[in-house]
Amino acid sequence: xxxxxxxxxxxxxxxxxxxxxxxxxxxxxxxxxxxxxxxxxxxxxxxxxxxxxxxxxxxxxxxxxxxxxxxxxxxxxxxxxxxxxxxxxxxxxxxxxxxxxxxxxxxxxxxxxxxxxxxxxxxxxxxxxxxxxxxxxxxxxxxxxxxxxxxxxxxxxxxxxxxxxxxxxxxxxxxxxxxxxxxxxxxxxxxxxxxxxxxxxxxxxxxxxxxxxxxxxxxxxxxxxxxxxxxxxxxxxxxxxxxxxxxxxxxxxxxxxxxxxxxxxxxxxxxxxxxxxxxxxxxxxxxxxxxxxxxxxxxxxxxxxxxxx
Amino acid sequence: xxxxxxxxxxxxxxxxxxxxxxxxxxxxxxxxxxxxxxxxxxxxxxxxxxxxxxxxxxxxxxxxxxxxxxxxxxxxxxxxxxxxxxxxxxxxxxxxxxxxxxxxxxxxxxxxxxxxxxxxxxxxxxxxxxxxxxxxxxxxxxxxxxxxxxxxxxxxxxxxxxxxxxxxxxxxxxxxxxxxxxxxxxxxxxxxxxxxxxxxxxxxxxxxxxxxxxxxxxxxxxxxxxxxxxxxxxxxxxxxxxxxxxxxxxxxxxxxxxxxxxxxxxxxxxxxxxxxxxxxxxxxxxxxxxxxxxxxxxxxxxxxxxxxx
Numbered sequence: 001x002x003x004x005x006x007x008x009x010x011x012x013x014x015x016x017x018x019x020x021x022x023x024x025x026x027x028x029x030x031x032x033x034x035x036x037x038x039x040x041x042x043x044x045x046x047x048x049x050x051x052x053x054x055x056x057x058x059x060x061x062x063x064x065x066x067x068x069x070x071x072x073x074x075x076x077x078x079x080x081x082x083x084x085x086x087x088x089x090x091x092x093x094x095x096x097x098x099x100x101x102x103x104x105x106x107x108x109x110x111x112x113x114x115x116x117x118x119x120x121x122x123x124x125x126x127x128x129x130x131x132x133x134x135x136x137x138x139x140x141x142x143x144x145x146x147x148x149x150x151x152x153x154x155x156x157x158x159x160x161x162x163x164x165x166x167x168x169x170x171x172x173x174x175x176x177x178x179x180x181x182x183x184x185x186x187x188x189x190x191x192x193x194x195x196x197x198x199x200x201x202x203x204x205x206x207x208x209x210x211x212x213x214x215x216x217x218x219x220x221x222x223x224x225x226x227x228x229x230x231x232x233x234x235x236x237x238x239x240x241x242x243x244x245x246x247x248x249x250x251x252x253x254x255x256x257x258x259x260x261x262x263x264x265x266x267x268x269x270x271x272x273x274x275x276x277x278x279x280x281x282x283x284x285x286x287x288x289x290x291x292x293x294x295x296x297x298x299x300x301x302x303x304x305x306x307x308x309x
Numbered sequence: 310x311x312x313x314x315x316x317x318x319x320x321x322x323x324x325x326x327x328x329x330x331x332x333x334x335x336x337x338x339x340x341x342x343x344x345x346x347x348x349x350x351x352x353x354x355x356x357x358x359x360x361x362x363x364x365x366x367x368x369x370x371x372x373x374x375x376x377x378x379x380x381x382x383x384x385x386x387x388x389x390x391x392x393x394x395x396x397x398x399x400x401x402x403x404x405x406x407x408x409x410x411x412x413x414x415x416x417x418x419x420x421x422x423x424x425x426x427x428x429x430x431x432x433x434x435x436x437x438x439x440x441x442x443x444x445x446x447x448x449x450x451x452x453x454x455x456x457x458x459x460x461x462x463x464x465x466x467x468x469x470x471x472x473x474x475x476x477x478x479x480x481x482x483x484x485x486x487x488x489x490x491x492x493x494x495x496x497x498x499x500x501x502x503x504x505x506x507x508x509x510x511x512x513x514x515x516x517x518x519x520x521x522x523x524x525x526x527x528x529x530x531x532x533x534x535x536x537x538x539x540x541x542x543x544x545x546x547x548x549x550x551x552x553x554x555x556x557x558x559x560x561x562x563x564x565x566x567x568x569x570x571x572x573x574x575x576x577x578x579x580x581x582x583x584x585x586x587x588x589x590x591x592x593x594x595x596x597x598x599x600x601x602x603x604x605x606x607x608x609x610x611x612x613x614x615x616x617x618x
Contacts, residue, residue: 021421024435032436041436073421076428078435079442083392105417107451109481109553112330112382119385126333126387127341127350133388142416144453145479146486170454172418177455177504178497183490188497191487244418 001137001162002213002235003205005099006260008066014299015255017101017237018061018291019267020089021071022050026272028284031056047081053287054089057271058096060288064295067099069237069265090136101237102136105167107149114152122156138163140215140237143192150199154212158203163211163235166199168192168227171217171240189216189223193230200234209260210234216254218246218264225253228261236262241298242269248305259306270294310446310471311522311544312514314408315569317375323608324564326410326546327370327600328576329398330380331359335581337593340365356390362596363398366580367405369597373604376408378546378574399445410546411445414476416458423461431465447472449524449546452501459508463521467512472520472544475508477501477536480526480549498525498532502539509543518569519543525563527555527573534562537570545571550607551578557614568615579603 009015024032024046032049039045058068070093075086093100106116118124119133141153143166153164169179169189179189193214200212210233216224218240228236236254240246241264254262273279273294274287282290318324333341333355341358348354367377379402384395402409415425427433428442450462452475462473478488478498488498502523509521519542525533527549537545545563549555550573563571582588582603583596591599 023424036436041438043433043435043440043442046433046435071417071421071424073415073417073424073428077424077433077442079428079433079440079444080393080396082428082442084389087389105415105451106382108380108382108414109479109548112380115332115380115382115386119382119388119391124352124355124386124388126352126355127345129350131352131388133352133386133391135388142414142451142453144451144476144487145481146483146488148481148483149479167453170418172454172457174455174457178453178500179455181492181497181500183492183497188487188490188492191490195486239418 001099002209002211003207005066005235005263006207006209008099009260009263012064012066013303014065014295015263015302016065016295016298017067017069017263017265018065018270018295019069019071019265020054020057020271021074021267022053022271023074024049026268026275027053028274028287030284043078043081046078047085050082051085051088054085055092056288057291058093058098060292061295062096062098064292065098067101067263068093069101069103071103071267087134090134099138100136101138101140101165102134103140105140105142107142107145109145110148110152113149117153117156121153121162122160138165141166143167143195147195154199154203157211163213165213165215165237166192166196168196168214169216169220169223171219171244175217190226190230193227196234197231204233208233213237215239218250218254219244221250221253228254228256232256237265238262239265242266248301251302252305252309255306264302266298270298310408311518311520312516314375314544314572315516315518317408318569318572321373321375322612323374323604324572324611325374325604325607326376326378326572326574327374327579327604328378328380328412328574329363329366329580330383330576331362331580332383333358335577335584336362337583337596339593352387352390355387356394360394360397364401365597366600367402367407369601370604371405371407373601374407376410376572377402378410378412380412380576396443399443408447409445410447410449410474411443412449414449414451416451416454418454419457419461422458426462426465430462430471431469447474450475452476452504456504456508463508463512466520472522474522474524474546475501475505477505477523478525478529478532480528480553484526499535499539502536505543506540513542517542522546524548527559527563528553530559530562537563537565541565547571547573551575557610560611561614561618564615573611575607579607
């Protein structure tokens with residue numbers, strides 16, 4: 001799957017992931033109105049609104065980006081009805097040949113991580129049958145519990161040829177509270193980076209990149225440069241561009257010399273582009289076209305930053 | 310909710326949480342057979358088997374324990390059908406007046422943690438209406454991303470009078486890989502413990518205990534003793550008893566002098582008791598009675614350990 005991701009990045013010339021993180025406040029009036037007319041102002045109505053909104057965006061961007069990253073929290077907030085839409089969204093993205101990164105940030109003791117890995121990336125045994133659960137292509141993982149919490153995910157990924165992005169240095173303001181603390185003179189995120197490199201060292205695709213990558217926030221470019229060196233074979237999933245404040249120039253250190261090695265996420269900067277002054281002309285009816293334009297502009301921003309480095 | 314938990318612990322004399330972490334291999338033949346006859350060897354069939362199994366156990370233990378802890382991974386492994394059973398299980402436990410600790414170990418950047426908090430503990434706004442999602446009473450949280458990842462959970466808990474257990478020192482063998490690393494001479498889990506105490510300092514119930522507790526594995530009694538001192542007002546959720554190897558004597562340091570301050574989880578030690586040599590006489594038909602007996606034995610084990618400390 002890492003090779004598919006890279007081949008699609010090359011084809012689209014877009015090291016971009018669209019974060020499908022729907023909030024009702026992003027969804028144009030006409031979609032909400034129609035869903036609520038059909039299902040009432042209910043969780044099911046909210047689910048329908050999110051689904052129609054996602055679908056229109058996916059249809060507008062599937063040919064210009066390699067991958068999407070649905071953030072499962074934004075679906076779980078609507079309970080079971082939301083999780084149903086998460087599943088529908090994953091399935092629909094895959095039918096459009098998009099690589100799907102499940103942003104689930106799971107991680108637990110061994111047997112529990114195994115259950116998460118099975119549910120999100122692998123197959124579960126029921127009697128004599130086997131079934132996929134949510135069936136994403138990649139998942140994000142939290143490393144706080146150490147190797148035995150990560151190992152079951154790696155095991156399932158080996159079986160399924162799927163991949164992981166493990167939190168190293170996250171994009172949020174207080175990420176340094178624990179992640180930056182010095183241990184034997186080096187911050188915790190570097191120790192995590194070392195482990196990421198180890199966990200993925202012998203699980204490498206034809207591209208030369210490992211199936212085990214890391215999450216490093218665009219909001220911390222200097223730390224990104226260091227982690228880039230520590231984990232030369234690991235793809236870096238870079239959140240924090242756009243709405244969280246990072247710009248194209250902040251991204252260059254996350255990439256290797258070959259122009260690969262990083263894939264940059266933008267969520268509301270793309271899916272809620274129609275609400276920005278810059279894309280106002282599209283109006284609420286053409287919100288998905290605004291999203292497509294925001295992708296193209298982001299692609300240009302990153303390309304220019306990489307050219308001028 | 311912390312006061313309700315404590316009052317129920319006092320009433321049942323059982324500082325015990327039953328981990329509702331179903332695996333098909335724990336479920337007696339007769340239940341699986343019936344579910345598969347009705348729904349086939351499908352995800353729905355697996356869901357039905359888990360639901361009937363959970364329900365029978367809950368009916369057998371609800372009056373002798375204060376709380377249950379469904380581990381959501383064990384439901385997510387069956388995809389959407391599993392998550393449906395998670396919801397049904399939470400609802401049913403609440404109808405039996407059990408305190409429900411959602412073992413979800415979530416944690417993300419602020420806006421995303423807010424969505425998780427809303428979905429699992431709070432209410433989501435849909436048009437002019439508000440709805441609960443999964444509606445657990447407590448949730449477990451991963452602290453790796455720092456204060457702004459935890460704050461939205463605390464905010465929702467204040468509104469709903471619900472509580473949290475934040476991972477400090479986990480029960481798994483490799484938990485020390487990062488959690489034990491020394492920062493300014495003290496292990497990371499102590500720094501997390503200090504933060505747990507801060508996050509919950511001004512959010513305290515009538516019992517004197519905070520709504521913000523911590524997870525500390527029974528498998529690490531010495532670390533438990535230190536964390537007990539660092540977080541005097543925090544309840545400690547203690548996994549690792551039974552199947553993971555910890556015994557009653559390992560638990561004493563997690564409790565305060567008042568006999569409160571800790572609640573000990575056992576999952577397969579209780580729900581799969583019928584498969585143990587010790588409870589073999591119950592047989593597969595009376596598996597739920599075996600679970601009840603395992604709870605009573607665990608209560609005695611803990612009481613004896615506390616008496617002889």
